[in-house]
Amino acid sequence: MTFGKTAWGIIGLALGLVGGYFVGHTSLPSPSSREVLSDFGNASCSPGETTALPKPPSTIDAVPSGPNPVGKDPRSELKKSPIERKSLEASAELLNNETEIENFLKGVRYQNFFDAIKGSRPLDPTAELEVLNGRFHGEVAIKSQDPWEMFVEAYLRGDGDAVKGKVAIQLAKDGKVFSNLSGDGNIRAYRRAGDQSQAFIVEASQEHYFQMYYLPQMDAFVGNYYEQTRPGVLVPKGTVRLNRG
Numbered sequence: 001m002t003f004g005k006t007a008w009g010i011i012g013l014a015l016g017l018v019g020g021y022f023v024g025h026t027s028l029p030s031p032s033s034r035e036v037l038s039d040f041g042n043a044s045c046s047p048g049e050t051t052a053l054p055k056p057p058s059t060i061d062a063v064p065s066g067p068n069p070v071g072k073d074p075r076s077e078l079k080k081s082p083i084e085r086k087s088l089e090a091s092a093e094l095l096n097n098e099t100e101i102e103n104f105l106k107g108v109r110y111q112n113f114f115d116a117i118k119g120s121r122p123l124d125p126t127a128e129l130e131v132l133n134g135r136f137h138g139e140v141a142i143k144s145q146d147p148w149e150m151f152v153e154a155y156l157r158g159d160g161d162a163v164k165g166k167v168a169i170q171l172a173k174d175g176k177v178f179s180n181l182s183g184d185g186n187i188r189a190y191r192r193a194g195d196q197s198q199a200f201i202v203e204a205s206q207e208h209y210f211q212m213y214y215l216p217q218m219d220a221f222v223g224n225y226y227e228q229t230r231p232g233v234l235v236p237k238g239t240v241r242l243n244r245g
Contacts, residue, residue: 085107085108085195085197086195086196086197086198088104088107088108089108089197089198089199089213090198091104092104092198092213092214092215093214093215093216093217094217095215095217095218095222096217096218101215101222101241102239104213104222105222105223105224105239108199108211108213108224109211109224109236110211110224110226110234110236111235111236112233112234112235113209113211113224113226113234113235113236114232114233114234115194116193116194116197116199116201116211117191117193117201117209117234118194119193119194119195120191120192120193120194120201121191121192121194122162122163122191122192123156123163123187123190123191123192124192125157125158125159125160125161125162125163126158129156129157129158129163131214131216132154132156132190132200133154133155133156134153134154134244134245135151135152135153135244135245136150136151136152136153136220136221136242136243136244136245137149137150137151137152137242137243137245138150138220138221138240138241138242138243139240139241140171140225140238140239140240141238141239141240142225142237142238143237143238146173146174148171148172148173149170149171149172149173149175150169150170150171150172150204150240150242151168151169151170151172152167152168152169152170152202152242153166153167153168154166154167154168154187154190155167156187156190162186163186163187163190164185164186164187165184165187166182166183166184167181167182167183167187167189167190168180168181168182168183169181169182169189169202169204171204171205171208179204179205179207179208181203181204181205188203189202189203189204190202190203191203193211198213199211199212199213199223200212200213200214200221200223202223206228207227207228208225208226208227208228209225209226209227209228209234210223210224210225210226210240211223211224211226212240212242218243219243219244220241220242220243220244221240221241221242222239222240222241222242223239223240223241224236224238224239224240225237225238225239225240
């Protein structure tokens with residue numbers, strides 16, 4: 001059977017139209033999921049690959065893993081066992097110059113003076129009162145600040161198991177009193193530090209505490225000054241010296 005030129009032309013035209021249809025449609029881009037991923041980060045994948053979707057940010061705070069390791073805290077040298085501190089305190093009555101006093105106060109200093117207050121004990125009403133009675137005046141030396149003035153006046157007596165009397169403690173800066181404590185009756189401004197320490201705890205206010213030692217050779221008190229930075233934390237801020245009179 002023989003086809004004419006007209007028939008072959010019609011068949012060729014039909015095949016060309018069908019081929020053009022399929023070629024044109026296979027070149028269209030396939031749907032992409034990248035717009036969905038854009039809400040959760042920059043994740044993407046090529047055709048044929050699988051990538052886990054990143055999790056959206058959590059609304060719950062992560063559990064802290066703890067602080068990164070740091071170098072030695074210089075204040076760790078202030079941690080003394082009760083035995084070490086008691087041994088150092090035994091030398092208080094032998095101090096007779098400024099260098100010895102400075103080294104002594106560094107050695108007995110607490111990192112957190114609240115530790116001494118927790119184990120503190122009342123004054124012994126049959127002893128200790130004589131050195132506390134009278135008027136004292138001196139300075140509180142604080143780093144990078146002008147010194148404060150400190151005034152103390154006490155008249156204490158034993159009354160059975162209690163210590164009673166009168167006490168007044170003032171702190172002044174630039175000639176102006178900013179802390180003024182006075183009491184009449186049961187005296188709680190003075191206590192002994194815990195662990196059989198020889199230190200007197202002097203509470204000038206809820207923010208200002210002193211770790212004091214009596215120096216018999218000078219008839220004076222020296223000590224460390226602590227400031228409350230938050231409840232239960234009293235950090236060392238300076239030193240104090242009070243002379244009688």
